[in-house]
Amino acid sequence: MADSDSQTSATAPGSGSAGCTPELAVIVPTYNEAANIPVMIRALDSVLHGLDWELIVVDDDSPDGTAAHVRALGCTHARVRVLQRIGRRGLSSACIEGMLATTAPYLAVMDADMQHDETLLPRMLERLKAGQLDLVVGSRYVAGGGLGGWDDKRRSMSRLAGAIGRRLIKADLKDPMSGFFVLRAEVLHQCVRRLSGVGFKILLDIFASHPRPLRFEELPYQFRTRQTGASKLDNAVLWEYLLMLVQKLVGPRVPARFIGFSLIGASGVLVHMLVLWSCYRLLGTSFLTGQALATLVAMTSNFFLNNLLTYSDMRLRGRDLLRGWLSFVMACSIGAFANVGVANYLFQAESFWMLSALAGILVGVVWNYAVTAVYTWKKPRAA
Numbered sequence: 001m002a003d004s005d006s007q008t009s010a011t012a013p014g015s016g017s018a019g020c021t022p023e024l025a026v027i028v029p030t031y032n033e034a035a036n037i038p039v040m041i042r043a044l045d046s047v048l049h050g051l052d053w054e055l056i057v058v059d060d061d062s063p064d065g066t067a068a069h070v071r072a073l074g075c076t077h078a079r080v081r082v083l084q085r086i087g088r089r090g091l092s093s094a095c096i097e098g099m100l101a102t103t104a105p106y107l108a109v110m111d112a113d114m115q116h117d118e119t120l121l122p123r124m125l126e127r128l129k130a131g132q133l134d135l136v137v138g139s140r141y142v143a144g145g146g147l148g149g150w151d152d153k154r155r156s157m158s159r160l161a162g163a164i165g166r167r168l169i170k171a172d173l174k175d176p177m178s179g180f181f182v183l184r185a186e187v188l189h190q191c192v193r194r195l196s197g198v199g200f201k202i203l204l205d206i207f208a209s210h211p212r213p214l215r216f217e218e219l220p221y222q223f224r225t226r227q228t229g230a231s232k233l234d235n236a237v238l239w240e241y242l243l244m245l246v247q248k249l250v251g252p253r254v255p256a257r258f259i260g261f262s263l264i265g266a267s268g269v270l271v272h273m274l275v276l277w278s279c280y281r282l283l284g285t286s287f288l289t290g291q292a293l294a295t296l297v298a299m300t301s302n303f304f305l306n307n308l309l310t311y312s313d314m315r316l317r318g319r320d321l322l323r324g325w326l327s328f329v330m331a332c333s334i335g336a337f338a339n340v341g342v343a344n345y346l347f348q349a350e351s352f353w354m355l356s357a358l359a360g361i362l363v364g365v366v367w368n369y370a371v372t373a374v375y376t377w378k379k380p381r382a383a
């Protein structure tokens with residue numbers, strides 16, 4: 001998502017809400033939500049009665065056939081659209097692409113699983129139009145709002161993530177983790193090229209990326225319990241949250257995947273030292289044996305962590321794992337040669353030893369990242 005800042009975000013002259021049709025687009029990201037879609041359409045139909053609205057479901061080619069279900073329902077519901085993305089995953093990027101696919105001046109983002117209270121939508125829209133506001137957020141953390149049936153662990157995780165998020169955006173938003181909000185389309189257009197688009201936290205991303213402080217209001221709602229289907233929030237999503245925070249610190253020019261890859265690379269150094277120490281100091285092997293084993297173990301742990309986290313959206317499984325591991329080890333071995341070669345060259349040219357080493361490491365990491373992105377985690381072939 002992150003792209004050149006030099007392009008300005010054009011807001012069409014005179015763009016505003018007057019006479020636009022539809023007036024409101026409800027963007028719903030989905031992954032395996034087929035059973036929830038009819039329920040949601042019925043609910044929206046009833047609460048948005050009298051408004052000119054459309055529903056844009058952004059589905060990442062769910063195995064349960066969500067996109068086909070939406071199309072079938074769209075036959076009898078003129079307001080329903082579907083954007084089916086092939087070979088892609090990600091809640092945030094799905095929301096961004098859905099928001100860009102409409103001409104409506106007001107955009108609502110909402111989950112498909114009915115955990116967000118759709119009956120709040122008309123009031124959110126009203127507040128957005130009435131006040132001098134950019135954004136209205138459905139909030140679980142203002143008086144009258146609540147978390148429903150969450151267990152203590154998820155409650156405290158949500159609070160912690162929210163507290164970190166608030167520091168990042170420097171706005172007193174009580175629920176920066178909310179996935180339920182309504183905004184003016186131009187607010188999105190003004191920051192769309194700066195968004196990281198990684199992970200689940202699209203609202204936080206918008207706040208952190210916008211060039212000026214946003215005017216917002218929070219309206220309370222009770223987070224409901226999911227009736228069908230399963231949550232997709234797992235460890236990979238938490239990792240992506242961390243990456244998004246780092247991304248905001250280093251800026252949009254460095255790809256989020258590269259940041260993740262480098263952080264995992266750094267963890268590999270610790271693994272390496274631990275194995276080397278165990279072999280050489282504890283078990284009394286030769287240094288060479290210890291070093292070789294440590295290199296292999298560190299590469300393997302890097303491979304699995306990257307497969308789990310950096311490439312959670314194209315995770316290799318089954319037989320592909322062996323092929324992936326082999327190509328990863330081969331790529332990283334060449335990377336290690338490049339690393340040592342460059343460092344040695346610079347050192348011979350009388351550069352400061354630490355700088356030489358760092359330059360070597362940088363060349364190695366960039367090489368490993370670039371090569372494994374192409375050969376280890378190949379994009380799935382188009383169907």
Ligand code: GDD
Nearest residue numbers: 029030031060089090091094111112177179200231232233
């Ligand atoms: N297109 C697409 N691609 N949609 C996705 C993906 C994906 O990779 N992953 C999840 N979704 C969709 C789900 O199908 C659902 O409609 C919505 O995004 C939220 O996913 P859940 O898995 O239900 O997340 P959650 O309930 O644990 O967390 C949600 O609520 C929190 C509280 O508001 C998310 O909206 C969080 O961002 C939010 O903090």
Ligand code: MN
Nearest residue numbers: 111113115231
């Ligand atoms: Mn949910």
